[in-house]
Amino acid sequence: MPQNLDSQLIETVRNLGVVLGETIKDQLGEEWVDRIEAVRKDGRQAFKGDNESAARVKQLFTELPNEDLLTVGRAFAQFLNLANIAEQEFNSNNDKDDSIDNLFSHLDDANIEADTFEQAVQQLDINLVLTAHPTEVTRRTLIHKHSELAKCLSDVHATAIKPSQRNKIETRIADLISQAWHTEEIRTIRPTPVDEARWGFSVIENSLWEAIPDFIRELDGRFNEKYGISLPLDASPVTLGSWMGGDRDGNPFVTSKVTEQVLLLARKRAAKLFAKDIDFLQVELSMGDCDNELRLLVGDTLEPYRALLRPLLDKLLKTQEGIIDKLDGKVVSQIDWITDKDQILAPLMACYRSLQACGMSVTANGHLLDTIRRVHCFGVHLLKLDVRQDSERHSDVFSELTRYLGIGDYGQWSEDDKQAFLLKELSSKRPLFPPAWTPSEDVQEVLDTCKVIAQNSQHGFGIYIISMASLPSDVLSVILLLKELGVDWPMPVAPLFETLDDLNQASNVISKLLSVDWYRGYIQGKQYVMIGYSDSAKDAGAMAAGWAQYESQEALVALAAKNDIELTLFHGRGGTIGRGGLPAHAAILSQPPGSLEGGFRVTEQGETIRHKFGMPILAQRSLSLYASAILEALILPPPAPKQEWREAIIQMAADGRDNYRNIVRHDENFVPYFRVATPEQELGKLPLGSRPAKRKPTGGIESLRAIPWIFAWAQTRMVLPSWLGVMKAVQTSLDNGKQDTISDMLANWPFFNSRLSMLDMVFSKADPRISQEYDQRLVPQELRHFGDALRDELQQSIDLLLTLLDQDSVMQSDPKGAVSMNIRASYLEPLHYLQIELLSRIRELGEEHDPILERAMMVTIAGIAVGMRNTG
Numbered sequence: 001m002p003q004n005l006d007s008q009l010i011e012t013v014r015n016l017g018v019v020l021g022e023t024i025k026d027q028l029g030e031e032w033v034d035r036i037e038a039v040r041k042d043g044r045q046a047f048k049g050d051n052e053s054a055a056r057v058k059q060l061f062t063e064l065p066n067e068d069l070l071t072v073g074r075a076f077a078q079f080l081n082l083a084n085i086a087e088q089e090f091n092s093n094n095d096k097d098d099s100i101d102n103l104f105s106h107l108d109d110a111n112i113e114a115d116t117f118e119q120a121v122q123q124l125d126i127n128l129v130l131t132a133h134p135t136e137v138t139r140r141t142l143i144h145k146h147s148e149l150a151k152c153l154s155d156v157h158a159t160a161i162k163p164s165q166r167n168k169i170e171t172r173i174a175d176l177i178s179q180a181w182h183t184e185e186i187r188t189i190r191p192t193p194v195d196e197a198r199w200g201f202s203v204i205e206n207s208l209w210e211a212i213p214d215f216i217r218e219l220d221g222r223f224n225e226k227y228g229i230s231l232p233l234d235a236s237p238v239t240l241g242s243w244m245g246g247d248r249d250g251n252p253f254v255t256s257k258v259t260e261q262v263l264l265l266a267r268k269r270a271a272k273l274f275a276k277d278i279d280f281l282q283v284e285l286s287m288g289d290c291d292n293e294l295r296l297l298v299g300d301t302l303e304p305y306r307a308l309l310r311p312l313l314d315k316l317l318k319t320q321e322g323i324i325d326k327l328d329g330k331v332v333s334q335i336d337w338i339t340d341k342d343q344i345l346a347p348l349m350a351c352y353r354s355l356q357a358c359g360m361s362v363t364a365n366g367h368l369l370d371t372i373r374r375v376h377c378f379g380v381h382l383l384k385l386d387v388r389q390d391s392e393r394h395s396d397v398f399s400e401l402t403r404y405l406g407i408g409d410y411g412q413w414s415e416d417d418k419q420a421f422l423l424k425e426l427s428s429k430r431p432l433f434p435p436a437w438t439p440s441e442d443v444q445e446v447l448d449t450c451k452v453i454a455q456n457s458q459h460g461f462g463i464y465i466i467s468m469a470s471l472p473s474d475v476l477s478v479i480l481l482l483k484e485l486g487v488d489w490p491m492p493v494a495p496l497f498e499t500l501d502d503l504n505q506a507s508n509v510i511s512k513l514l515s516v517d518w519y520r521g522y523i524q525g526k527q528y529v530m531i532g533y534s535d536s537a538k539d540a541g542a543m544a545a546g547w548a549q550y551e552s553q554e555a556l557v558a559l560a561a562k563n564d565i566e567l568t569l570f571h572g573r574g575g576t577i578g579r580g581g582l583p584a585h586a587a588i589l590s591q592p593p594g595s596l597e598g599g600f601r602v603t604e605q606g607e608t609i610r611h612k613f614g615m616p617i618l619a620q621r622s623l624s625l626y627a628s629a630i631l632e633a634l635i636l637p638p639p640a641p642k643q644e645w646r647e648a649i650i651q652m653a654a655d656g657r658d659n660y661r662n663i664v665r666h667d668e669n670f671v672p673y674f675r676v677a678t679p680e681q682e683l684g685k686l687p688l689g690s691r692p693a694k695r696k697p698t699g700g701i702e703s704l705r706a707i708p709w710i711f712a713w714a715q716t717r718m719v720l721p722s723w724l725g726v727m728k729a730v731q732t733s734l735d736n737g738k739q740d741t742i743s744d745m746l747a748n749w750p751f752f753n754s755r756l757s758m759l760d761m762v763f764s765k766a767d768p769r770i771s772q773e774y775d776q777r778l779v780p781q782e783l784r785h786f787g788d789a790l791r792d793e794l795q796q797s798i799d800l801l802l803t804l805l806d807q808d809s810v811m812q813s814d815p816k817g818a819v820s821m822n823i824r825a826s827y828l829e830p831l832h833y834l835q836i837e838l839l840s841r842i843r844e845l846g847e848e849h850d851p852i853l854e855r856a857m858m859v860t861i862a863g864i865a866v867g868m869r870n871t872g
Contacts, residue, residue, distance in 0.1 A: 009090045012153065013823055016082040016177065023178045024075060036075045043833075044826035057830055061837040070856040073834050077863030078181060079827040084866060085146050087820055089153040092617045099585070099621075099628040100222050110636055114227040120634040121229060125599030126626050129241035129386060129462070129570075130203070130609055132196035142180060143610065147206065149176045150615060186858045193254045197244040197262040201269045203609055204240065204382060209273055211619035212238050212377050213370035218620070219627060233352070233369070236376040238623060240383040241462040242266075243603070247388045248449070249467045256448035261327065263385060263452075263460050268323040270382035274344060275316035277371045282309040284367060285351065287360065294354040297347075305354070308347045315343070339457065341379045348372050384462035387449065388496070391466050391474040397443050398477060404437050418473040422480050423518055432484050447485060454486035461491060463528050463570075469495030470502050472513045479522060490522050494570060498532025500540040500657070503548040506531075507555035514563050523565070528601075529556055530570040538709055541660030543726045546755055547653035554592040554640075561594070568598040573605075584622065586754040588629035593637035600630050611869070638750045645749055648741050652729040659725030663790075673786045677771075677779050679839060680712040682857055714868050715835070715861060716774045717767035718790065723759055727797035730756075730804075746804060756801060757813075763798045764811045764821055765868055770832050777836045778843070820869075828867040835860040 017040075025033045039060065045053035061069065107117065155161070156169045191199075215238065220231040231237075245262030248254035285305035290298075298307040319337040326332050338344060348371060355364035398410035398421075410418065425432050439447065453461060464482070466474050478493050497506040510529060513519050531553060536545035553569055560567035573587070588600065604612065613619040641649065664670055674680060713720040733742060745752040768791040775787040798810065811818040838857045842850070 008157075009086060009819070010823060012086045012090065012157075013083045016086055016173075017079055019174050019177050020075070020078055020082060020181065022174070023181045026178075027181070028071070032071065036072065039072065039830050040076075040079075040826055043829035046833075047825040047829045054829075054833070057833050058837075061834055066841070066850060066852040066856065069834060069838060070852055070859065073831065073838075073856050073859040073863065074181075074185065076827050076831045076834070077185065077859050077866065078177075080824055080831075080863055080867040081142075081146065081180070082149075082177070083824050083827065084869070085149050086153065087823070088611070088615070088618070089150040089157075092150075092615060092621075093154060093157065099624045100219075103628040103632050104226055106632055107635060112635055114229065116635060117223075117227050117631075118229050120631050121223065121231070123597060123599075123634055124237045124627060124630060126238045126623065126630065127241060127599060127601040128238065128613075129243060129601065129603045130200045130383070131243040131247065131603045131605040132191075132193070132200065142183060142185060143614075145176050145180050145183070147614065149173060149180075152176065186855060186862060193245050193251070193258050194261055194265070197242070197265060200242055200244045200609075201266065201382065203613060204378070205269065205273060207613055207616050207619050208240070209374065209378075211613070211616040211623065213373045214616065215620045215623040215627075216373050217370070218624070233349075233372060234376050235373070237627065239377060241386055241601075242383045243386050243388060246385040249388045249390050255445060256452045259385070259387070259449060260452050260456075263381070263456055264323050264327055266382040266385070266460070267380060268320055268327075270378060270380055271316045271320040271323070271338060273378075273382075274338075274371075274374070274380075275313055275320065277367075277374065278309055278313045278316060278344075281351075281368060281371060282306045282313060285309065285355075285363070287355075287358075287363075289358045289360075291354040291357040294350050297350060305351050308350060312344065312347050338380050341375050341459070344380065345372065345375050348375065379459055381457070381460040385460060386462040386465055387453065388465040388467060389446065389449070389478075391468045391470070391477075393442070393446050394466070394474070394477045394481060397439070397446050397481065400439060400443050401433065401437070405434070415471050415473055418471075419476060419516070422473060422476040423516065426476070426480050426483065426518060432480070446481070450481050450485035450487065453482065453491065454488075458489045458491070463492040463494045465494045465496050465530055465570075467496045467498065467532075468502075469497065470505060470509065472509060472516070472519075475513055476516075476519065479519075490524060492523070492526065492528045494528035494530045496530040496532055496572065497552060498535040498572070500536055500544060500548050503531070503536055503545075503552040506552040507559050510556060511559055514559070514565065525564070526566045526568070526598075527560065528568045528570055530572055532572045537721060540657040541664075541725045542722055543656030543729055543755070544653045544660070546751075547649055550592055550751055553595050557592060557594045557597075560598075566598045568601055569595055570601040570603075572603050584625045585629040586750070586757065588626070588633055589638055590751040590754040591633065591638070592751075593633075593640055596630055596633050600626070639748065641749060641751070642744075644741050645745050645752070648733055648738050648745065649752065651736075652733050655729035655732050656725045659728045663724065667786075669783060669786045673779065673783050674712070676783065677774055677787055678712040678716050678718075679835065679857070679861060680708065682839065682842065683708050683712055683715075683861065711865070714765070715864050717765065717770040717832070718794070719762055719766045720790065722762045723766070723794065723797055724790075726755075726759065727800045728793060731796075731800055742804070756804060759797075759801055760805065760807070760810055760813065761817065763801065764817065766794060766798075768794055770829075773832065774836055774839075777840055824867045828864065831860050831863050831867065835864065 021033045021037070024036065039057055042050075042053040042057045046057060061072075064072070152169050152173045156166060156173070161169075216231060216235065219237065220235075223229045223231065245254065245259055282305070286303055287305060288302055290304040294304050294308065298304045301307045315336055315338050322332045322334060322337055348368065352364050352368055352372065355361065355368070395411050399412075402408055402410040402421075410421070413421070433447075453464075464478055466478060469475065475493050475495055482491055482493075495506075495509060497503045497509075506529065510527065514527075531549055533545065533549065536548060539545070540548070556567060556569065559565075571587075588596070611618075612622040710719075710721050730742065746756060747753070771787065771791060775784050779787060802808070802810070805813070807813065809818075811821070835857070838853060838860060842853050842857060845853070
C-alpha cells in the first residue's frame with residue numbers, strides 16, 4: 001500500500017491504543033497504563049528478536065498474581081480487537097475494488113463477445129450458506145460496539161469535517177472503547193443454536209439487506225456500460241442459505257423444535273425488514289398519475305400507489321405480530337399472514353409497471369427496484385435453511401423399525417438388500433410406520449425433524465445434507481423418511497463426501513444412484529453433492545485432501561455431463577487452508593473446468609462472515625470478487641491438468657498423505673505432544689459455538705472436530721494442519737527430477753499455484769520461535785525432540801516455498817498483508833507469553849479449578865484468535 005496510507009493505518013491504531021490506555025487509567029490508575037505500555041514495548045522488541053525484552057515480559061508474568069494476569073490479557077486482547085477494526089475500516093475505504101475491471105480486461109484479451117458474456121451472466125448463481133461453526137469468539141454485544149466504532153472511524157477520516165464534528169465523533173469513539181473495556185468479552189455460557197441463527201439474521205439486516213441490491217445495481221450498470229446487457233428484474237445472482245438451526249450433525253442441541261423456531265424467527269425478521277421497505281415506499285410514492293392496470297386495482301383514489309401498498313404493509317405487520325404470538329405458544333390464525341413472495345411481488349410489480357408507463361422510470365428504478373430485487377433474493381423466509389444429519393442416524397431408524405417388524409436388522413443387511421427394501425417402500429402407497437410402534441428418543445427426533453420439514457413451506461428450506469455418506473442407500477433412506485413423514489415435494493438430498501476414502505468413491509456412489517430409474521425421476525435432472533474440506537484435510541493433510549477434492553469434482557462433472565444432469569457442487573470450506581480456505585478469487589479459479597456450471601454454493605462460517613460481509617461495503621466487495629471469478633471461470637475455464645502435471649500431483653499427494661499420517665497417526669509421540677504443547681484440552685472449556693468440540697465425547701484425536709484441531713495449532717503459531725507434509729512431498733518430487741514440471745505447474749495451473757501461494761500466507765502466521773516457547777515451558781524433556789523435528793520441517797518448508805516463489809521473505813507479494821501482521825505483532829507477542837504462563841499455572845492445579853485463571857485463559861485464546869484473523 002502507498003506509504004501515506006500505510007502511515008494512516010498505523011496512526012489510527014496508535015490513537016485507538018491511546019484512548020484504550022486512558023480508559024484503563026480511569027479505572028485502574030496511571031501505574032497500570034505504564035505497566036501495560038512497558039509490556040507492549042518489550043513485546044515489540046521481542047518480536048524483533050530482542051531476548052532481553054522477551055525475558056523481562058516472561059519474568060513479569062511469573063511474578064504477577066492471577067487477577068493481574070487477567071487484566072493484562074484483557075488489555076492486549078482489546079488492543080488486537082481495535083487493530084482489527086481499524087484495519088477493516090481502512091481497507092473498506094481505501095482498497096479499490098477492481099475485480100470487475102480485471103474481469104473485463106481478461107475478457108478483452110480473449111476477444112470475448114457480448115453474447116458469450118450474456119450466456120455466462122445467465123448462469124451466475126452465488127449461493128452463500130451461513131454457518132455457525134464455533135470459530136466466532138466475539139460476543140454479539142461486542143460485535144455491535146465494534147461495528148459502531150468502524151462507522152465512527154469512517155466518519156472521522158472523511159475529508160470535509162468540522163472541528164466540532166470531529167470532537168463529537170472522537171468522544172463517541174472513547175465512549176465505545178470504554179463500553180467495550182467494561183463489558184465481559186467472554187461468554188459465560190455457550191450460545192444456543194437459536195442464538196447463532198439470530199446472529200446470522202443480524203448480519204443480513206445490518207449488511208446484506210443493503211449490500212445485495214447495491215451489488216446487483218452496480219453489476220447491472222457495469223454490464224450495461226460494457227456489453228449493453230441489462231439484468232432482468234427477477235435476477236437473483238445471489239441467494240442465501242443457512243445451517244444455523246438446521247445442522248444437527250453431532251450437535252445434540254439442534255432439535256426439531258429448534259428448527260421450527262428458527263424457521264419462524266427467520267420469517268419474522270423478513271416480515272420486519274420488508275415492512276420497513278414498504279413503509280418507506282408508501283411514504284415516497286405519493287404521485288397521482290398511474291396506468292389503467294393500477295387504477296383497476298385501487299379504484300378512484302388520489303394516491304393510487306399508497307392505496308396499493310398500505311394493505312401490503314398491514315399484512316406484513318400482522319405476519320410479524322402473529323409469529324411473535326405463535327412463538328409465545330398462542331394459537332393463532334395465519335389467514336392474514338404473508339406466506340408467499342408473490343404476495344409481496346405482485347403489488348410492487350404493478351407499481352413498477354405503472355411508474356414506467358407514466359414516465360417516472362427514475363422513480364421505478366430507485367428504492368422500488370431495490371425492494372423488488374430483495375424479494376427475489378430473500379423471499380418471505382429470509383434465507384433457505386439446510387438440514388444436515390449423520391447417515392448413521394437414518395440407518396438407526398430403519399434398524400429399529402425392521403427389528404420391530406420382525407424382518408431382521410437393516411443395519412446388518414447388504415447394500416443390495418438395503419436398496420431393494422428402500423426402493424420397494426418408496427414405490428408403495430401404504431404407510432411404512434405402524435401406528436403402535438414407539439421409537440427410541442433418538443429415532444423419534446429424526447422423525448420429528450422430517451415432520452417439521454413437511455409442516456413448513458418448501459421455500460423455507462434448501463437441501464438435506466447427509467454427512468458421512470458413502471453408499472446410495474444413505475441417500476435413498478433420507479428420501480424415504482421424508483416421504484413417510486409427509487414431505488410432498490422433492491427435497492434435494494446431498495451426500496457429503498468428506499474423508500479421503502469417501503472423496504475417492506464419490507463418483508461411484510453418484511453413478512450407482514443415477515442408475516436407479518426411480519431416483520432419476522425424483523431428482524428431476526438436478527443433483528447436489530457436498531464436498532467436505534475440513535475432515536479430509538484432518539484425515540490426510542492439505543496436499544492429499546486438495547487433490548482428492550479436485551479429482552472427485554472432476555469425476556462428478558464428467559458423470560453429470562454423461563448423464564445430462566445439472567450438478568451443483570457445494571463447497572464446505574472453512575476459513576483456513578487446513579479447512580479448504582483460499583481467497584475467493586483463487587479458490588474459484590482453481591476449481592476443475594466445468595465445475596461451476598451448476599452454480600457456486602459455498603459455506604461462509606464463523607468469523608469469516610463478519611470479515612467478508614459484516615459491513616455493506618465489505619459485503620459488496622466480496623460479492624464482486626465472487627461474481628468476477630465465477631464469470632471468468634465460466635467463460636475462460638482453467639486448464640485441465642496436463643498428463644505430466646497429473647502424474648506429478650498424484651505422487652505428491654500420496655507422499656504428502658504418507659508424510660502427514662506418519663506423524664499424526666503413526667508416531668506414538670504425536671498425541672502426547674499435541675495434548676501438552678497446545679491448549680487443546682483448555683479449548684473445550686471455551687463457549688465458542690453450540691456444538692461440542694468432539695463428535696463423540698469419548699473419542700480421541702480422530703473424533704476431534706476439524707475446527708478445534710486447527711484452532712489449537714493456531715494458538716501456538718505452529719499452524720501445523722495447513723502445511724505438514726506438503727512441501728516435504730514437493731521436495732521429493734524435485735529430488736526425483738521434476739523441477740521443470742513443477743515450474744510449469746506453478747506458472748500455468750491455478751490449482752497448484754493457489755495451493756503454494758496460500759502457504760505463503762500460512763507461513764506469515766507461523767512462528768517457530770513462539771512454538772518453541774510453548775515447548776520449553778509446557779512439554780516434558782522427553783517429548784521436546786518431537787517439537788524440534790516439526791519446527792525443522794516447518795523452516796525447511798518455508799525455505800523451499802520462498803525458493804519456488806522467487807521471494808526473499810513470506811508475504812513479499814502481499815505487502816499489505818505483511819503490514820497487517822506487523823501491526824498486530826507487538827500485541828500478539830505478550831499474549832503468547834501470557835498464555836504459556838496461564839497454561840503452566842492451570843496444569844499445576846490438576847483437577848482443581850481457579851475461575852480467575854480459567855477466565856484469563858479464555859481471554860488469551862480469544863485474543864490470539866482475533867490477532868491471527870482466521871481461527872478455523
